[in-house]
Amino acid sequence: MFGSLFARFKTGLAIAKASFGILRREKWLLAFPVMYGLAWVVGLVGLFGGIVAALFGVGYGMALVEQFTTVSEGTADTAVTAFLVAASVGFMFVATSIATFFSAALVHAVGSLFADEPTSLRAGLAGAWESRRTILAWGAVGTVVGLIFQALESQDGWGAQIARSLAGFAWFAMTFFIVPVIVFQEGGVRKSLRESASLFRETWGQVGGISLGVGLVMMPLIVLTALAGIGAPMFALAEPWSVLTFTLVPTLLVIGVLLAVYQAATGIAKTALYKYARDGSLPPEFDGIDPDAITRPRRGGTGMTGQPSNREPGQI
Numbered sequence: 001m002f003g004s005l006f007a008r009f010k011t012g013l014a015i016a017k018a019s020f021g022i023l024r025r026e027k028w029l030l031a032f033p034v035m036y037g038l039a040w041v042v043g044l045v046g047l048f049g050g051i052v053a054a055l056f057g058v059g060y061g062m063a064l065v066e067q068f069t070t071v072s073e074g075t076a077d078t079a080v081t082a083f084l085v086a087a088s089v090g091f092m093f094v095a096t097s098i099a100t101f102f103s104a105a106l107v108h109a110v111g112s113l114f115a116d117e118p119t120s121l122r123a124g125l126a127g128a129w130e131s132r133r134t135i136l137a138w139g140a141v142g143t144v145v146g147l148i149f150q151a152l153e154s155q156d157g158w159g160a161q162i163a164r165s166l167a168g169f170a171w172f173a174m175t176f177f178i179v180p181v182i183v184f185q186e187g188g189v190r191k192s193l194r195e196s197a198s199l200f201r202e203t204w205g206q207v208g209g210i211s212l213g214v215g216l217v218m219m220p221l222i223v224l225t226a227l228a229g230i231g232a233p234m235f236a237l238a239e240p241w242s243v244l245t246f247t248l249v250p251t252l253l254v255i256g257v258l259l260a261v262y263q264a265a266t267g268i269a270k271t272a273l274y275k276y277a278r279d280g281s282l283p284p285e286f287d288g289i290d291p292d293a294i295t296r297p298r299r300g301g302t303g304m305t306g307q308p309s310n311r312e313p314g315q316i
Contacts, residue, residue, distance in 0.1 A: 012209015012273075014289045015282075019210075019268040020217065022285050023261065026113065029106060031121050033263035036102035037256055043094060092146050097139030103179045103267060104128035104135060110271040111184060114283035127183065134182050137189045145171060173200045176207055179267075180274040199277050210269045218262040225254050 023029060108127030112119035128135070149171075152164045177196040181187075185195060200207060229251025233243040276282050282289060 016213025
């Protein structure tokens with residue numbers, strides 16, 4: 001049992017390593033997570049600006065109402081709270097949809113590379129756009145689940161902590177392959193979730209290896225960068241802002257680039273593992289990795305081109 005688990009983890013690590021090799025060769029794939037990061041920053045700035053403007057409008061509107069009728073303090077607080085809740089829900093929906101869209105664009109481009117088909121930044125975005133309805137539906141589902149997790153976070157006690165941990169892992173397992181499924185298979189959110197969960201059950205060892213492999217490379221770099229550019233001045237200097245004025249923005253930019261590399265490498269590895277789980281073969285870029293160490297391909301499964309694999313379970 002432990003030998004099989006180790007072999008699965010080792011294979012996942014090898015896939016992660018090969019994914020970094022592909023990213024070194026196809027550096028333009030970093031554009032997708034970078035665009036998402038820029039969209040997120042712009043959206044966050046717009047959200048705060050919109051909230052400030054809207055709160056000013058709400059206050060002005062309440063002042064006008066008070067000229068004709070008496071408004072209690074509780075009513076005003078309720079109106080502001082309702083607005084802030086609506087704004088946060090709207091932001092979560094937009095953020096989830098945008099993240100899924102750019103992840104889908106990356107996966108589409110990587111799938112085309114694996115299929116030896118011409119692709120580009122525009123082609124990846126166009127591929128994601130074709131799945132826009134499912135992406136928007138997924139944004140709504142992700143928002144609802146996010147609100148549920150926020151509610152769990154507000155609960156105290158060991159029981160609540162255990163529930164959060166179990167729910168978090170279950171959600172991770174159900175959604176690990178959700179973007180490749182949305183991109184390469186037709187179906188709604190419910191069908192995509194079932195398919196993603198099924199693929200995770202078949203490849204859970206490799207999923208762990210991929211997550212560990214990419215994380216072992218990127219997380220130390222991110223932590224060291226944050227410590228060098230932000231942590232060291234904060235804890236070592238009596239007046240840290242004399243240094244942070246010059247190091248804060250460059251440090252955040254470097255961390256942003258490292259996060260983009262992390263997202264891109266994870267997307268490449270995830271697409272490769274999805275491809276094997278569906279049609280029973282790894283892309284040529286992953287030569288040297290033993291496919292027998294991965295889960296058995298499905299009977300009658302289809303690959304990213306939508307053609308039947310014509311393989312029996314366990315046959316490569």
